[in-house]
Amino acid sequence: MPSFEYELKHYAEGYTAVCGCDEAGRGPLCGPVVAAAVILREGDIIEGLDDSKKLTEKKREKLFDVICERAIAYAIAEASPEEIDEINILNASMLAMCRAVEALPVPADFALIDGNCSRGFNIPTETVVKGDSKSYSIAAASILAKVTRDRQCEKLDELYPEYEIAKHKGYPTKVHMDAVRKYGPSPIHRRSFLKFLCKDE
Numbered sequence: 448m449p450s451f452e453y454e455l456k457h458y459a460e461g462y463t464a465v466c467g468c469d470e471a472g473r474g475p476l477c478g479p480v481v482a483a484a485v486i487l488r489e490g491d492i493i494e495g496l497d498d499s500k501k502l503t504e505k506k507r508e509k510l511f512d513v514i515c516e517r518a519i520a521y522a523i524a525e526a527s528p529e530e531i532d533e534i535n536i537l538n539a540s541m542l543a544m545c546r547a548v549e550a551l552p553v554p555a556d557f558a559l560i561d562g563n564c565s566r567g568f569n570i571p572t573e574t575v576v577k578g579d580s581k582s583y584s585i586a587a588a589s590i591l592a593k594v595t596r597d598r599q600c601e602k603l604d605e606l607y608p609e610y611e612i613a614k615h616k617g618y619p620t621k622v623h624m625d626a627v628r629k630y631g632p633s634p635i636h637r638r639s640f641l642k643f644l645c646k647d648e
Contacts, residue, residue, distance in 0.1 A: 449579070526542045
C-alpha cells in the first residue's frame, strides 16, 4: 500500500511542495501518452487510494473526483502520437511528465517520479520504481493519468469505431491488431508501434 514515506523524507529536507508524477499509455498502439502531477496535503489519507492498476474502473472514476477536490494542486498533460513517433515513447513519457509538473498551478519544488528514469525536469527529482504502489502522491497521479486517458479512448472510439478502442483502450489486442491490418492505421495511431504490419507482409 502507498504511504507518505517518500514525501515526508523530502519535506524533512526542507522542500515545501513535493509532487508525485506518473503516466498512462506507454504500451498502446494509438493515442497520446498522458501524465499527471499531484501535490497532496501532508498526511491527507484518501480512503482507497492505490496504484490505479489495482483498482476497478468505477473506483478510479470515484477517486479521480476526490483527488481533484482534495489535492493542493494537480495538472494533467500529454505527448501526442506524432511526438511519440518522433522522439520515442520513453522520451515522450518524460516530456508529458515534465509538462504536467510545469503546469501545476501551485509550483512544486521536488518531484517523485514513477519508474527508474527522470530527465528534463526543472526541479530536483527522485525516481521510485513501482512508485504508484509506494507513494500516495504518485498513486494519485497514476489515477488521474489513467482515468484521463481512458476517457480519451472513449472519445477516440466515437471517431474511429472500426478499431473498437473503447474495449481495449488502444492496447495491442488481437482485435485491435486485426482491425489495423484490415483498415490500416488511423491518424491517431503511433506509426512506430505498428511494426507487426511489416511482419505480415
